[in-house]
Structures are given as structure tokens and as C-alpha cells.
């Protein structure tokens with residue numbers, strides 16, 4: 067259980083992040099819901115968490131690619147909820163294209179959000195974790211960062227970068243009792259995968275013969291946030307129905 071803990075979930079206005087925020091709240095954590103553009107959705111997630119689970123929940127607009135915004139947001143979270151115990155770096159974007167067609171801005175946008183955003187949030191939360199000698203960092207990577215996917219050179223690079231970052235942070239903060247792990251989802255049904263085309267094609271490649279649900283990822287995040295996983299750090303856990311074996 068996560069009673070008395072404060073969890074920060076980036077990109078929690080919809081998709082995987084909203085499910086993770088709900089799951090952590092269902093385990094008793096107070097939650098900070100970070101969003102970038104979807105204010106109404108973030109407020110709706112906040113209201114439903116408060117009414118369903120009776121924990122504290124606040125929504126914060128913050129572009130994770132902006133270090134100053136992250137610093138100010140974590141200051142406000144600390145004032146509202148009293149510090150951070152669990153950080154879930156879930157905010158992410160895609161700008162898929164073939165390498166030769168990909169604009170520089172599409173590479174920068176994806177790397178700035180997915181990789182630099184993860185670095186920014188870890189950086190601003192790290193001092194609090196070090197002071198408490200306890201903390202859980204969960205970074206959402208992707209099977210795209212493990213295997214590479216054609217048409218996703220920007221996204222694959224950002225998600226592989228998240229894995230390297232996860233391992234470096236696990237080594238750097240391990241002595242302070244801070245665990246840092248990555249989750250590598252396969253195809254999870256969200257807005258991000260809506261446009262990807264024929265479901266049947268994907269199902270052929272997935273041994274478990276179904277796409278993932280956001281709740282599948284949320285359950286794993288809850289395990290990595292809980293003391294049940296206190297001896298796991300620097301790990302990358304695929305959750306993909308066997309896709310990237």
C-alpha cells in the first residue's frame with residue numbers, strides 16, 4: 067500500500083499516465099497530475115481520483131521539456147502535498163516519419179519531451195529523495211527503445227536514452243536508497259496508438275494475441291512504486307504481451 071506517499075505522474079491527463087495516477091491513488095497515495103495541454107481532462111482525472119479514492123489530488127500544467135517549469139511545479143507540489151516519494155516519468159510524444167523526411171524540429175520535440183523531460187523531473191526531485199534517503203523513480207520507455215522501430219528514429223533514440231538515464235540514475239542514487247527503473251510497454255491502447263493502422267497486423271506479432279490496456283502498465287508501475295520492489299533497481303521491464311522477446 068502507498069498510504070502517506072506522494073506520487074507525481076507526468077502526462078497524467080490521459081492514456082497510460084491517467085491509469086497510473088488512478089492506480090497509485092487506489093493504493094492510498096496522494097497524487098500530483100502533470101499535464102501540458104489537456105487541462106479539462108487533467109481536472110476530470112483529478113476530480114474522479116478525489117471522489118473515488120478519498121486521497122488528495124492536484125493538477126499542474128507543466129511542460130516537462132522546460133527545466134524552470136519543472137522546478138516551479140515541484141516547488142508547488144511540495145507546498146501542496148509535502149514532498150515527493152514516487153516520480154513516474156510518463157509524459158511522451160511521437161512525431162513519426164522516415165529518417166530522410168524527418169524535420170529537425172520533430173527530432174528535437176520528441177527528444178526534448180521524452181528524454182530531457184525525464185531528466186528534468188528526476189533532477190528537480192532528486193534532492194528531496196536524497197534528503198529522505200528514499201525514493202522511487204519509474205520511467206516509461208518503450209519496446210521502440212529496445213529494438214528500434216523504422217519510422218521512429220527520434221522516438222527510439224529518446225526511449226533508448228531513457229533506459230541509459232535510468233541505469234545511470236540507479237547507480238548514482240542507489241547508495242541513497244533511491245530505486246530507478248524503466249517500463250518498456252509494447253502496443254497499449256491509447257490516443258498515441260489510435261492511428262497506427264491494422265490491429266490484426268500487430269496481433270500476429272504479439273504472443274498473447276491482444277493489445278495492452280493502460281491498466282496493465284499501471285499495475286506494473288504500482289508494483290515498482292511499492293516497497294514490495296525495494297530490491298529492484300536499474301531494471302527495464304517489458305510489458306508487451308511477448309512482442310519484443
Ligand code: NAP
Pocket residue numbers: 076077078079080081082083100101102103104105128129130131155156157158159179180183206207208209250251252253254255256257258259
Ligand atoms: P498519450 O495518450 O498520447 O498521452 C500523452 C501524455 O503525455 C498526455 O497526458 C500529455 O499531456 C502528456 N504530455 C505530452 N507532452 C508533454 C509535455 N511536454 N509536458 C507534460 N506532459 C506532456 O500517450 P500514452 O500512449 O498514454 O503514452 C504514455 C507514455 O507511454 C509515453 O511516454 C509513451 O511514449 C509511452 N509508451 C506508450 C505506448 C503505447 O502503445 N501507447 C507504448 C510504449 C510507450 P496533454 O494531453 O495535457 O498535452
